[in-house]
Amino acid sequence: MMEKLRKALNPESVAIVGTSVDQVSVGIGPVYNLVSSFYRGKIFPVNPKYENVMGIKCYPDLRSIGEPLDLVIILLNQHAAMDILEEAGKLGANGAVIVAGGFKEVDEDGKALEERLQKISAKYEIPVIGPNTHGFSNFHKDFHSIFWHFDTFPGEIAVISQSGGVGLTIACSLRTMMCGLSHFVGVGNGAVTGFSDYLQVINLDPNVRVFSLFVEGLENAREFYECARKITAKKPVVVYKAGKNEEVAKATLTHTGSLTGEYDLYRAMFKQAGLVEVDSAWDAAVASKALAMLNLPEGDRVCAMTFTAGPSIVGMDRLLDAGWKFPDISDHARQGIRSVIGEKTPVELQNPIDLTGLGFLPQNYSGVLEVLRDESFDAFFLVWSFNALIRIPIAEIEKFVKDVKKPVVMVLLANQYEAERYLEELARRRVCCYLTPEDGATALNALLRRYKMLNRDRKVSN
Amino acid sequence: MMEKLRKALNPESVAIVGTSVDQVSVGIGPVYNLVSSFYRGKIFPVNPKYENVMGIKCYPDLRSIGEPLDLVIILLNQHAAMDILEEAGKLGANGAVIVAGGFKEVDEDGKALEERLQKISAKYEIPVIGPNTHGFSNFHKDFHSIFWHFDTFPGEIAVISQSGGVGLTIACSLRTMMCGLSHFVGVGNGAVTGFSDYLQVINLDPNVRVFSLFVEGLENAREFYECARKITAKKPVVVYKAGKNEEVAKATLTHTGSLTGEYDLYRAMFKQAGLVEVDSAWDAAVASKALAMLNLPEGDRVCAMTFTAGPSIVGMDRLLDAGWKFPDISDHARQGIRSVIGEKTPVELQNPIDLTGLGFLPQNYSGVLEVLRDESFDAFFLVWSFNALIRIPIAEIEKFVKDVKKPVVMVLLANQYEAERYLEELARRRVCCYLTPEDGATALNALLRRYKMLNRDRKVSN
Structure with a gap:
């Protein structure tokens, strides 16, 4: 079959x-x-x-x-x-x-x-x-x-959803983030073919880099677990689960006829199977985008750079929670950054690196990136505040991403409309960009969880 | 002064x-x-x-x-x-x-x-x-x-932020949601004037309906508490706090020189002062928009309506958590809805109401709204799935909002770009709309928290 x-x-x-x-x-x-x-x-x-x-x-x-x-x-x-x-x-x-x-x-x-x-x-x-x-x-x-029409384009993410509406929300969120889809499957009641079947079959398609699932309830959790575990050894699978409340179970039953069941059991099973669990349709899109676009880190040391510290601070809150470390920058890097932004700039250089207003110049920003290139970090969190009158150093960030070969998340503080054309250009250059520091952190956290999961499995099999 | x-x-x-x-x-x-x-x-x-x-x-x-x-x-x-x-x-x-x-x-x-x-x-x-x-x-x-230029327009929300970057993120998120600002204040080190001063002075401005704060740390929490408590008796105040991790405290100290301090203490103080606390810059915008645009509920009974049940299910998860109740619809309403969508439509009518594909017709959707108008709910959560080929019943929803005089949150499942012109029109008609069910729930939850807070204070003073 x-x-x-x-x-x-x-x-x-x-x-x-x-x-x-x-x-x-x-x-x-x-x-x-x-x-x-x-x-x-x-x-x-x-x-x-x-x-x-x-x-x-x-x-x-x-x-x-x-x-x-x-x-x-x-x-x-x-x-x-x-x-x-x-x-x-x-x-x-x-x-x-x-x-x-x-x-x-x-x-x-x-x-x-x-x-x-x-x-x-x-x-x-x-x-x-x-x-x-x-x-x-x-x-x-x-x-x-x-039977309904929505706007997206071919991409690398397969959305498999037990609800058309939530699947659509994930797909629309991805489109807002300039990510396309490979597949969009509505499982519905899943009377004959369920998540495991779709995962197995769609996994054969070379266009697919990431799966993004919305699950209400599973008829056969064991089969799902076995199948998902095989997939996650090769490809990332993001999962968003509905039905944390008991009262919701009733509504779900009359929706796709599934029992949402014990949420805690699902959560443990997802973790064991190596899935990246998220808490909203938007976060499913954020994590899927990062996993589709970025290399995995080879460790947990992240460097954040900003010229307005607040965003890196709220990002840090989430990154630390997920297990990222913020080792300090080396004296060598400190000197290098000083030589770019000037000795007198009144700021203490540490990680997160706050360049203050001087970082706002594209040549300074790229100068500091050059300094950081060979520092021993496993991932980067780069913040840029959009200003209609100052060029965004897109080419410089693209070069940095290609040079370091490590995951780099860019946070562009801008509204969706002014960001649109930049998001398009960044996607084309394969720079992974979000518009809020919290989304940037969710993205890096998804990568770290996948890195740790693969590492765990490697240890087990050794 | x-x-x-x-x-x-x-x-x-x-x-x-x-x-x-x-x-x-x-x-x-x-x-x-x-x-x-x-x-x-x-x-x-x-x-x-x-x-x-x-x-x-x-x-x-x-x-x-x-x-x-x-x-x-x-x-x-x-x-x-x-x-x-x-x-x-x-x-x-x-x-x-x-x-x-x-x-x-x-x-x-x-x-x-x-x-x-x-x-x-x-x-x-x-x-x-x-x-x-x-x-x-x-x-x-x-x-x-x-000294930097960003795109927004005059509105009813005053953003007061200890970080320019996070304040900008809130402002940009509001702009993405088609909400303008009245003020955008960077507290910075707050050497002379702090949150309490800005709250008091800006509160005198009749243009302001909602305050949206980003706090790293407070020098004088007692003063803030006293001031905020007076404000929240009249106007909603949304607060987003940084620094849940200890390591973040170090970074914050070299940012605006504030100690982020014990997060749990802050959380209790915010609650006592009647603030609506949120967990991200985006959620600060979601809550501020709802509090600026909508009437408060006069109870906790919410009705959800959709024609693709999943979104109302993930919304329910959050709404139930926040204390909303989903009482069932009356037999009268059940009959009324049947007369609109047809006796044979194979769906069990309960709350959330799933109209299935038949709800997709604007005349059916507005017909059911007419049925619900006099039902005894305190708030409504209306989902519409965008389809490029079917008219969104904007005028009908606007009429419903005006008729019921209760908070109505609309969720339009669409990407940001296709939604833009509708969001503009909806904002002009004062229909409060979000693009994901999770945001819709966050919005209604902010209203319920404010309703409960005002109710608590009323009870105390009686």
Whole structure:
């Protein structure tokens, strides 16, 4: 079934059953998304009511297509979806997406229906994505089974989410941070294929550098653990878990039919499996971006540099908590920095390094970076305060990042709108940048946790 | 001294000593900021080297100006600044800003210099802002003593920060959320005027609805407590505190010369004084925005509505933690919602209300809002997933907000760039909107904490 799922997630041909030119129930149909993103595979709309949809020939049913199908997207209600799934199975389709809700998350009848779904899937060995899902996107294939349209671009992060809305929040946060996605998968009820299946299959895709998961509850935590542990040995996996409160469990049950369960047990399991756990959708994006863009540190010694000390102080609060050390700078570095910013600058040079207003000059900033290049730090936390009238030393920071080959997080104190074009340029130059010191710290902390996890496993295996 | 400080923070005339056409040490001079923001008071650049600066007559010294001065901005080094302060005091200026560092935050000599500063200030009864500060802005007066330029607009939130960089982060975060500022004050070393003074004086300004503070450490916590307690009886005060780690204390000491001290004591004191404490600069902006834009609830019963349940589930996690209750909707409401979304929609209607895909239609969304209008909730948490192809029911939500007269937080799942024009429109219509469910929850939680605090005080005084 895994090979079929792989083909379904990389479809060369797709049928969309229940497509409509007046798609009320699911907003706007996948056909629109496929056409507007220039999907290169074959598109077969299916609806007996139409001759064509958006200029593409429309078929009355699956059978009349007469070609192999990698994926069948089923937009019909939960009852009608069963018949189409059966038909797709008979025709040997490699996979199906069932969007409709109305299964185990609503009542006993729905539960029975979900069991029927599982039986059909098993009988024909057809993997099912969903039900009760927005479907998935594979951005490197320009493929979208999802029925709503959102703005992003191909990238290195695979978002796999038990909730379309929270997955969307992670995806939007990444877009705000100028990070693209490789995949965006809605697990939904996960009646047939769950997190472990998606992790395994998507892990084969060379475009993927990081996984970013949103989990409500896991049916099979042991299977997830075994699978995640194998993945995290090679690739970072970020996880955000819902349902810390008991009352939330009730709401979750009627959402994707999952029990959120004992949060503490999940937390321990995530840690053991080497996942990087975060506390919000935004932080999932922050950590995923850092893990996708940066090298891992080879130790825990961080150097912070700023010309307005406050941001490095609030960053320090978080970095120290996570286990980073702030060793002092060497006398050699101290002399080097003095020679750049002047002997008389009234500031005590220590780590965090506060250059004061003199650091605001691009030539001074890059001069000090040159001094720090060979100092024995494992990571850098560089703050720049945006000023509409002073050039940001982007090329100099890019050079530093390339030279040191260590993780460097840049914090640009600016609002999102004035930062936009710089964030684009920095992303292109592979400089990892955030707009608040707290986000910068969250980013470095994710790297340190992954470094420690890999180190722990290395020790265990030695 | 308070009346002088009030005049200094609302200056009709300002001298800038040490202004330069080649302002290296402090980036770009305040003269540029004052001219480009169309400040309506009198500007007197002072520097014997120039005849004029940016077309404005330049004076060789303070005395030769020969007019009353509300404020003297001193851009010179820490030693030269002392002489100018003395001169400003003699001339009867209402206040001075000293930008230079090199005082108690560096060494014993600096400490002695700061004591001299305090003596001069006391002798002439001239309030000093700083030293070691970026100065301040009063946006409703188009006034900026700060030497760097950043993008915002006049609003209702006064940011008072012991760090220019963290204050800037709060200000930029607010700008990203489409909130303006009334004031932006850098306390710096606070040698003469501290948080209590700024709170008292700025509190007199009718433009201010909310204070947002960043605190490293307080010299006089008792005075701060007494002052803050009086303010919070009338206006919300948000506070973000640095220095949870001991090692951070060292860095802070060489920053603004403050000891960050025992964090737990601060936390208890903030709570007792009725402040709303937050954990990051971003959260300071989130809470300040909500407190500036929204009515307080009159109870703790919240209703969440969504058409993709995940966001309300992660919101719930935080809302429940803060003490919000999620009472179920009435049978009457249940029937009303069914009549809008259809009897057959396979979803269990409870609170949070999940409308599923059918809620995605603006007419359905507003139809359900109409049903909820008279239900007995104290606050609302409304989620909308952005879709480029479906209209956001902004006018309908605005109407709901006006009708219910209760706090309504909207969560728009979108990235910052696609959201920008909607955030602008929503702010104009006074709809309080965030882009992640976690931020929406932080916002409602700030309101509940303030409601509870006022309630506690009411009970005590009865």
